[in-house]
Amino acid sequence: MSKILNVDVHHITRVEGHGNIRLRAVDGIVEKIEWQVPEAPRFFEAMVRGRSFEEVQTVMCRICGICSFAHSLAALKAVEKAVGIEVSDQTDRLRILAYGGEQLESHVLHVAYLVAPDLAGVNSVIPLVSSHPDVVAAAIRAHRLGNEWMEMLGGRRTHPVSFRPGGFGRWPSEGELRDLKARLEAVVPDLQKIADTVAALAHKLPRFERETEYVALSQPGVYTFYHGLIASTDSPERTPVEHFERVANEYVVGQSTAKWTRWHRETYAVGALSRFKLNSAFLHPLAARTARALGLDPSCCNPYMNSVAQVVEAVEVVEAGLEQIDILLTRGLRPEPLRKLHPKSGEGAGAVEAPRGILFHRYAFDAAGLCTEANVTIPTGQNHANIQKDFEALAPQILGRGEAEARLMLEMLVRAYDPCISCSTH
Amino acid sequence: MGKPRVAIFDFACCEGCQLQIVNLEEDILGLLGLVQPVEWREALSDRSDEYDIAIVEGSITRAEDEERLRGIRKRAKLLIALGACATIGGVNKLKNACDMEDVRRYVYGRAAAMPHLATEPTRALDEVVKVDYKIHGCPVSRRELGAVVRSLAMGVEPVIPNYPVCVECKLRETVCRYEYNEVCLGVVTRGGCNAPCPAGGGWCYGCRGLVDDPNVNAARDVMDKYGRTPADLQRRLALFNSPGAVSCPKS
DSSP, X not given: XXXXXXXXXXXXXXXXXXXXXXXXXXXXXXXXXXXXXXXXOOOHHHHTTTSBTTTHHHHHGGGOSSSHXXXXXXXXXXXXXXXXXXXXXXXXXXXXXXXXXXXXXXXXXXXXXXXXXXXXXXXXSHHHHXXXXXXXXXXHHHHHHHHHHHHHHHSSSSSOSSEETTEESSOOOHHHHHHHXXXXXXXXXXXXXXXXXXXXXXXXXXXOOOOOEEEEEEBTTBOOSSSOEEEETTEEEEXXXXXXXXXXXXXXXXXXXXXXXXXXXXXXXXXXXXXXXHHGXXXXXXXXXXXXXXXXXXXXXXXXXXXXXXXXXXXXXXXXXXXXXXXXXXXXXXOOOOOOOOOOOEEEEEEEEETTEEEEEEEEEOTTSBEEEEEXXXXXXXXXXXXXXXXXXHHHHHGGGHHHHHHHHHHHHHXXXXXXXXXXXX | OOOOEEEEEEOBSOSHHHHHHHTTTTHHHHHHTTOEEEEETTTOOOOOSOOSEEEEESBBOSHHHHHHHHHHXXXXXXXXXXXXXXXXXXXXXXXXXXXXXXXXXXXXXXXXXXXXXXOOOOBOGGGTSOOSEEEOBTTBOHHXXXXXXXXXXXXXXXXXXXSBHHHHHHHHTOOOGGGGTOOOGGGTBBOOSOOHHHHTTSOOOOTTOBOSSOOHHHHHHHHHHTTOOHHHXXXXXXXXXXXXXXXXXXX
16 A cells, blocks of 8 residues: 655644645655645735825835835835935934844744744744743843834834835934933843753754755845845855846746746745855854854755844844944934925835845836836745745655654744745735 | 633735734733634644634635635624724725736736636725724734723723824824825824824824714815815825725736
């Protein structure tokens, strides 16, 4: 009689959005292995057409509830480029500072609430509240700080309102920045506690390596989330964001309502591990030490380690935020009332590193400042094909482990990418 | 009596309203003393078809989603629509100003005819099934969300505000956005959010929908005072309330 292994996960849990996993193997031969995305597409690129350049970021941040700051800022960068708006150094620094809050909030949410239950062998974070009270309390404090950091600079913690073309509708006071500085200093021990716990549990992450192409923004001397050129581990060339379509090469497949992408080879990966591989030389000292303590080095090709790279980045954004606040306070904050903006026809692209990886927006406007064209390429969209290739490499290695363990390893692999599936089917 | 069993589901949306549950931070632990979550795909691996209260986020854009929502409605004693996509269709309704074939072609190009990429005009949940309570906003206010769940768990009718956002700006002493020469929808939009958008340097986008009986005369006075016209309000309203007010360019 043949030995059959079936894994059928309908709507994988503890991820953002709807994804399915299908594995079927007969007598040790994989017949089918698929990462499917059945999420309802929302058609943001089509429906933002006709909206004014002054409200594009307000519409487009709603692509994603977890990375709305990333979408808002990528949209603003593209809009400002298209309409010819220059922003001040102070605005640029305040945006970069604000954006650190989203990385912290999102990474803590992912590592502590979504991934940690797998490492502890439970269904959710709820049992951890009683089994690991100290580290859960630390995670809640760090998560709350990420949120309040975003709220202080973005006006709200989800779908920011303070970011406007040309600057800020409301900018913080020096007192608020000093308060944020004190709170960032105070969160460091919490992040260390989280890092220590992850270090103690890291041996439970599957040992699976599959080298692929890794893509991230790159900026000399900076572990960047905001500025830079598009870099790849497959090429020494750096591509300007203006040409992002040459990187993403989006295409449609039958197993997914989200588009897939490919660049130098069949698939590529984006996210914390890609950023770490390309930019780890520029980490701040404590983040670099955290990486060493967690056994993460730039040669790592284990996708499960993306969550570990997120822990390193949580420390990095706090250190970088402290540095940014010092610069802003030393120079002194000055009021920057918004200028009256005039519509203009034009076209432009913008990119940021969302918590889940590089994110691209492009818009064109007519002379009345109304949007005529839009194109958005999402980090998770860029990871879908890579998850499929990881599945194809992983599946033959786990056939002997039984359904429950095979299922867990496949689910954990998807979770490691921290997918934002509804984002990818914008 | 045991704790009410709560299940959380989502349809076409950004899942930002579910995130507000997580954003309750330590207060979630208090809510867990009142209700028992039995299914919440985004945060728990538990599954259950037995629940008392279904909290549903997102709007309906496909036949298969309509069917799934009807199933949830059948199993739930109470159904709560969570957030603008669920209560009024949200930004997803901007799509309804466009031709459905055209939006598919614009986004998916030559592949647009593939059956899994089908879409229908966006509907709010109450355009498909009976909705018992609506928690408004894009995203919802986590304070209001907590209050509604606490009320229902204790058998008290939740109070959903029915006064305009302007009331809350006055209470917060926020300078009116019209003073900055901007058009703000606070005059006709349902409050209850504590008006974070005008205070944060934006304007009210109308994400909580209109109050039940908007004071049109007062809105007209504001328009007159600041040299604005109802057409300016209409353009802004398109984002969350009346997509018919804009036309979508054909590609």
